[in-house]
Amino acid sequence: MRNAPTILHLDMDAFFASVEQASKPSLRGKAVVVGGIGPRGVVATASYEARVFGVHSAMPTAQARRLAPNAAYLMPRFALYRSISDQVMALLRELSPLVEPLSLDEAFVDLEAGNVAWDEASARETGARLRADIRAVTGLTGSVGLAASKMLAKIASERAKPDGLILIEPGTERALLSPMPVRTLPGVGPATGDHLRRAGITTVLELSEAGEDELVRLLGKAHGHALYAMALARDDRPVVAEREAKSVSVEDTYAVDIHDRLRIGLEVRRLADRCVRRLRGAGLSGRTIVLKVRRYDFSTLTRSETLRGPTDDPSVIREAAARLLDSVDTTGGVRLLGVGVSGLADYTQEDLFAQAAGELAEETPEESAPDFGPERAEPAAPEWRAGQDVRHPEYGHGWVQGSGLGRVTVRFETPLSAPGRVRTFRSDEAGLEPADPLPLVAQVEAVAEGETEGG
Numbered sequence: 001m002r003n004a005p006t007i008l009h010l011d012m013d014a015f016f017a018s019v020e021q022a023s024k025p026s027l028r029g030k031a032v033v034v035g036g037i038g039p040r041g042v043v044a045t046a047s048y049e050a051r052v053f054g055v056h057s058a059m060p061t062a063q064a065r066r067l068a069p070n071a072a073y074l075m076p077r078f079a080l081y082r083s084i085s086d087q088v089m090a091l092l093r094e095l096s097p098l099v100e101p102l103s104l105d106e107a108f109v110d111l112e113a114g115n116v117a118w119d120e121a122s123a124r125e126t127g128a129r130l131r132a133d134i135r136a137v138t139g140l141t142g143s144v145g146l147a148a149s150k151m152l153a154k155i156a157s158e159r160a161k162p163d164g165l166i167l168i169e170p171g172t173e174r175a176l177l178s179p180m181p182v183r184t185l186p187g188v189g190p191a192t193g194d195h196l197r198r199a200g201i202t203t204v205l206e207l208s209e210a211g212e213d214e215l216v217r218l219l220g221k222a223h224g225h226a227l228y229a230m231a232l233a234r235d236d237r238p239v240v241a242e243r244e245a246k247s248v249s250v251e252d253t254y255a256v257d258i259h260d261r262l263r264i265g266l267e268v269r270r271l272a273d274r275c276v277r278r279l280r281g282a283g284l285s286g287r288t289i290v291l292k293v294r295r296y297d298f299s300t301l302t303r304s305e306t307l308r309g310p311t312d313d314p315s316v317i318r319e320a321a322a323r324l325l326d327s328v329d330t331t332g333g334v335r336l337l338g339v340g341v342s343g344l345a346d347y348t349q350e351d352l353f354a355q356a357a358g359e360l361a362e363e364t365p366e367e368s369a370p371d372f373g374p375e376r377a378e379p380a381a382p383e384w385r386a387g388q389d390v391r392h393p394e395y396g397h398g399w400v401q402g403s404g405l406g407r408v409t410v411r412f413e414t415p416l417s418a419p420g421r422v423r424t425f426r427s428d429e430a431g432l433e434p435a436d437p438l439p440l441v442a443q444v445e446a447v448a449e450g451e452t453e454g455g
Helices: 015-023 061-067 078-095 120-138 150-160 173-177 190-198 204-210 212-219 221-231 261-281 314-326 444-453
Strands: 007-012 032-035 043-046 072-074 099-103 106-110 142-147 165-167 247-258 285-295 300-311 334-345 389-392 396-404 407-412 421-426
Touching (some): 007 120, 015 043, 032 061, 043 061, 078 120, 106 150, 120 142, 120 165, 142 150, 150 165, 150 173, 190 212, 204 212, 204 221, 212 221, 261 285, 261 314, 261 334, 300 314
Parallel strands (some): 032 072, 142 165
Antiparallel strands (some): 007 142, 032 043, 285 300, 285 334, 389 396, 396 407, 407 421
């Protein structure tokens, strides 16, 4: 393990919810919950104001509504979150060539590899500068942890939240870890935590005192060795630069089970087209087409077909997905559909008949995962979603507060305005149309122009 705190862990604060608060002045300082807002929805992110009521990520939205009935419940805007994440990751890559993203809002950085930190003072200065740059570029806050290892840097950023910076000084690691619960360590989930608790081990100190042999007996060789080392503050895992994507996929969860076979087929076709757009946007192609179906009884099945060569041809991928659907019984209805492409390459096999060579793989069960709600393409008919950006020729830019019974309620405001006024329209209002999100901070060029004009 290094002896200098040159591993940085960045965690954006309540990222999805913070983006929504930054873009909607009327929600700043208020409880905001982002996720699936239907009866089967799951919370993706809750603002700190919502967490006061006990709301947290992965909680069923129905439960969150009982705990915080007056919170704003919004559908995710993943395209916006990705664009802001790209800005943050670009700032990290300016610091070092070794950046390891863990999600849209979290990453490790090896500062020593970028020659921007080599001791406590330089590491702290770099972390403070990064936080200031993130706020200037995105208008958002992030918490930074600095330590000599990935494990300790992540623990430090958790302790720094929200909007803080903590550096763990070399030599203090054991004293810091000892009183912490075992769940603090990477790899100790609910099951392992319960197993250790039954053995009388609840803190990191007790974990280290149990000894390596006892932990191997309790947890197995690999897990036991790893946890004992971490309990002693030993973590030699390097920061690994971003790995290439192994697959590209899209999926939608439906509030009401779909039974009509024709509509299921149309949904699969639409998902295939969305998947192709993502493939092409990333400059990739793939040779294995995967269909995911979660049925009415929550059983989840996947089927796949492998082509002779990689493709990004929408007709090829649509036809393969349709053939895979033919092999799945959807009689009882489906609640989730997904289409993906794996076996990725940065070239395309120019073989229009490649799909004829595919072979169906065996049907395999897949472990269920929380549904954060669909990111749907805009339908032809008006379908207003809570949180959606809209524009009106008279009132300007706004966002949907809610809709139903043939009405849609919109609050007209922008990220740079004061809290705006609310208007209600018929859902088919001719002047109301979807809009792109606005920047969260003033553009540098606009600010410069204003300063020049002001003298």
